[in-house]
Amino acid sequence: MAAAQQVPAIEVSGAYQFSPKPHSYNGDISDGLNRHGWAASLVRNFDDVFGLEFNTNGSYGKVNTEETSGTAAVHGFMGGPRFSYREKESFAPYGRALVGLVHRKVSGVSDSFLAAQLGGGLTLFTSSRMGLVAGGDYRRNWHGLKWDDFTVYVGISFRKRSE
Numbered sequence: 314m315a316a317a318q319q320v321p322a323i324e325v326s327g328a329y330q331f332s333p334k335p336h337s338y339n340g341d342i343s344d345g346l347n348r349h350g351w352a353a354s355l356v357r358n359f360d361d362v363f364g365l366e367f368n369t370n371g372s373y374g375k376v377n378t379e380e381t382s383g384t385a386a387v388h389g390f391m392g393g394p395r396f397s398y399r400e401k402e403s404f405a406p407y408g409r410a411l412v413g414l415v416h417r418k419v420s421g422v423s424d425s426f427l428a429a430q431l432g433g434g435l436t437l438f439t440s441s442r443m444g445l446v447a448g449g450d451y452r453r454n455w456h457g458l459k460w461d462d463f464t465v466y467v468g469i470s471f472r473k474r475s476e
Contacts, residue, residue: 328468
């Protein structure tokens with residue numbers, strides 16, 4: 314069977330994500346605060362290289378020291394192209410370029426704004442319908458609250474084959 318016939322029509326994944334000490338330009342507690350959370354994505358593949366991805370995620374951190382205390386929560390809703398390399402049936406490295414809205418709440422103060430996210434990863438398929446996914450992204454946030462964010466993630470991916 315040709316590789317093009319093996320391309321999954323739909324891929325869905327859920328993952329744990331970690332954002333290590335993002336750099337904030339706001340002078341608030343989110344500067345250097347590790348955040349843990351989740352990520353979920355839905356990809357519609359059109360061929361063996363190109364697909365469209367919708368991604369949503371949330372990450373959370375808490376500071377409680379003698380000097381300061383507070384929480385930070387960041388939620389993203391993004392979409393864009395995803396490019397995969399499908400030379401082998403058992404794994405598929407990919408890259409993605411996403412844009413969308415991010416909502417951030419730091420110690421009760423919140424804002425929503427535009428963000429762009431570049432990154433990629435690797436899916437290792439353990440069966441015809443399931444695999445493990447891992448990767449990383451860089452996100453640049455604009456408008457209002459500004460910061461640079463790097464996120465790594467690891468999780469499970471499910472795929473539905475084309476008929």
